[in-house]
Amino acid sequence: MTSPERFIAKPVGGYHGITIEFPTLQMNIDYEEKKIKPNRGYPRFVQHPQVQILEEKAKEEYFGSSAIAFASAESCLYTVIDCFFSKDVKGIYIDDGLPKKIYSFLVESASEVTQPTTKEKAQIAIININSSKDQLKKFEGSYRIGFSKGSLEAKDHSSEYDAIIWGHPNESLGVLVLYNQDYEIYDLLRRHTGFNLSSRKAQRIIRRKSSPTFEFDLLKKKIASLEKTDGENCLLYPSGMAAIFSSIITCWKPNRPKLIMIGSAYVDTLCILEKWPSRRGTLQAVFIDDTDDIERLKDEVDLETSAIITEIPTNPLLQVPNLGKIVSIAHKKDAKIIVDNTIATPYNFNPFDYEADIIVHSTTKFLNGLNNHMGGVSLTRDPELLSKLKKFQALTNSFMDPEDAIVLERNLKGFKKRMEIINKNAVKIADYLNQNPKVGKVYYPGLKNHPDYIVAKKYLLKGCSGLMSFVLKNSNRDNASTFYDNLGHPIIKGPSLGAEQTLLCPYTILAHYNDPPEKRKKMGLDLYLFRISIGIERPNNIIASLDKAFKNVI
Numbered sequence: 001m002t003s004p005e006r007f008i009a010k011p012v013g014g015y016h017g018i019t020i021e022f023p024t025l026q027m028n029i030d031y032e033e034k035k036i037k038p039n040r041g042y043p044r045f046v047q048h049p050q051v052q053i054l055e056e057k058a059k060e061e062y063f064g065s066s067a068i069a070f071a072s073a074e075s076c077l078y079t080v081i082d083c084f085f086s087k088d089v090k091g092i093y094i095d096d097g098l099p100k101k102i103y104s105f106l107v108e109s110a111s112e113v114t115q116p117t118t119k120e121k122a123q124i125a126i127i128n129i130n131s132s133k134d135q136l137k138k139f140e141g142s143y144r145i146g147f148s149k150g151s152l153e154a155k156d157h158s159s160e161y162d163a164i165i166w167g168h169p170n171e172s173l174g175v176l177v178l179y180n181q182d183y184e185i186y187d188l189l190r191r192h193t194g195f196n197l198s199s200r201k202a203q204r205i206i207r208r209k210s211s212p213t214f215e216f217d218l219l220k221k222k223i224a225s226l227e228k229t230d231g232e233n234c235l236l237y238p239s240g241m242a243a244i245f246s247s248i249i250t251c252w253k254p255n256r257p258k259l260i261m262i263g264s265a266y267v268d269t270l271c272i273l274e275k276w277p278s279r280r281g282t283l284q285a286v287f288i289d290d291t292d293d294i295e296r297l298k299d300e301v302d303l304e305t306s307a308i309i310t311e312i313p314t315n316p317l318l319q320v321p322n323l324g325k326i327v328s329i330a331h332k333k334d335a336k337i338i339v340d341n342t343i344a345t346p347y348n349f350n351p352f353d354y355e356a357d358i359i360v361h362s363t364t365k366f367l368n369g370l371n372n373h374m375g376g377v378s379l380t381r382d383p384e385l386l387s388k389l390k391k392f393q394a395l396t397n398s399f400m401d402p403e404d405a406i407v408l409e410r411n412l413k414g415f416k417k418r419m420e421i422i423n424k425n426a427v428k429i430a431d432y433l434n435q436n437p438k439v440g441k442v443y444y445p446g447l448k449n450h451p452d453y454i455v456a457k458k459y460l461l462k463g464c465s466g467l468m469s470f471v472l473k474n475s476n477r478d479n480a481s482t483f484y485d486n487l488g489h490p491i492i493k494g495p496s497l498g499a500e501q502t503l504l505c506p507y508t509i510l511a512h513y514n515d516p517p518e519k520r521k522k523m524g525l526d527l528y529l530f531r532i533s534i535g536i537e538r539p540n541n542i543i544a545s546l547d548k549a550f551k552n553v554i
């Protein structure tokens with residue numbers, strides 16, 4: 001396979017912007033087919049240039065072939081161990097003095113999968129990098145991972161390891177250096193766990209600047225009050241996925257192995273549930289695509305169910321599950337409900353009003369609203385869940401960086417005003433798309449012809465937020481390209497959502513291109529489904545750009 005062509009992308013959101021523009025539909029496909037590689041991108045997928053600098057440094061120092069940065073050495077170690085749980089490895093050894101708690105935590109939750117072992121029997125050995133050559137010899141035949149928390153200085157025999165975890169001595173930062181082709185699996189896992197390194201933190205470390213002081217409690221209080229709870233019930237993470245992953249881990253119990261997902265869901269949340277069962281022998285994932293299928297839900301929820309996960313509205317099909325009914329079914333069996341409220345936002349909906357157990361948000365989206373921050377939040381009013389969430393957060397050392405928190409706090413000031421405009425604009429654009437003869441179907445719960453219109457009216461009190469999806473009437477490659485390639489100002493052709501700038505992307509291509517067509521069909525996803533996140537621009541200008549793009553669509 002030839003290596004991908006480098007593509008210098010235009011960042012959206014400034015230097016620490018979290019998205020980029022793909023000018024043509026073909027470029028989205030080339031990206032998925034790994035024919036082009038942007039120099040930056042959505043931070044969980046493509047590392048920011050500042051993060052790449054640190055990765056390159058670690059790679060050079062340890063003569064590795066690739067490197068991946070994490071939010072902390074602990075979250076890096078967690079991901080590495082979790083990765084080996086996936087490979088049906090029966091024996092992992094961890095050296096004395098290394099953060100064993102992580103391993104114990106994983107063993108507690110899946111003891112039948114992987115047992116701690118002695119040096120002689122270890123298939124995987126995580127060893128202090130200061131070990132002597134003789135000590136290392138004892139692990140011959142094992143996959144040897146060197147763990148180093150200190151200055152970035154290779155030890156003479158570092159080349160004898162199969163991988164190295166380097167942790168910064170003073171800052172929370174971990175880099176995994178690899179010597180073989182395992183890069184993809186770790187990168188994929190990091191994407192799902194969301195333990196990515198903040199570009200602002202990377203920049204600070206490179207410039208040897210200290211962390212700014214920040215009153216996290218105040219920010220927590222502000223977010224918590226939007227969701228009708230107290231600041232103490234709020235945890236801040238480096239990404240939305242970190243909040244989701246941590247919440248799922250917190251609810252999951254080995255004696256209640258079932259997790260149920262209701263409705264369409266963001267691709268990486270879906271991936272956690274899809275990938276885990278094969279990694280943890282006992283975990284069972286159930287997908288109920290139709291949010292109205294309450295009978296099926298009643299059948300599925302049992303005493304083995306640890307949690308139900310749903311988004312309101314769901315991404316990308318904008319279904320609105322009947323949370324009240326779901327909660328009552330779940331709570332009868334003592335199962336927990338996790339609601340990803342990223343899209344509705346607390347401006348329109350408060351899941352705690354319906355007794356949800358955990359609310360999560362990707363603060364990267366509407367709460368921040370300017371494409372220049374990545375973060376996540378979990379909130380719970382349940383003291384037991386709160387204490388478990390805190391324990392897992394401390395274990396993985398995965399916290400929102402203070403500089404990202406500063407940006408979020410600043411941008412949160414405009415949140416309500418932004419949402420008021422976005423709600424109104426979205427109705428106008430949805431109406432326009434709904435009446436456009438070139439459009440085959442619009443997914444927006446504020447439209448009377450949406451199957452969840454009545455439920456949406458009940459739950460989404462101020463509006464249905466800014467996200468909608470649609471397919472062309474003649475949905476094919478040529479029409480999709482004609483439409484997409486001709487879009488212009490003010491619409492930005494890039495992934496992500498929830499910003500004050502309108503963002504449009506070919507969602508299925510970006511999130512499910514490599515899925516088999518039957519799977520896409522089951523999920524109800526047309527290959528050329530477009531998703532648009534409406535911003536605060538004048539609606540007539542958004543419509544003018546869409547009109548121009550539709551002009552030559554047949």
Ligand code: PLP
Nearest residue numbers: 239240241266315342362364375
């Ligand atoms: N939840 C929803 C609904 C999303 O759309 C996304 C990302 O697009 C996430 C969670 C993940 O958030 P983040 O990208 O901040 O990790």
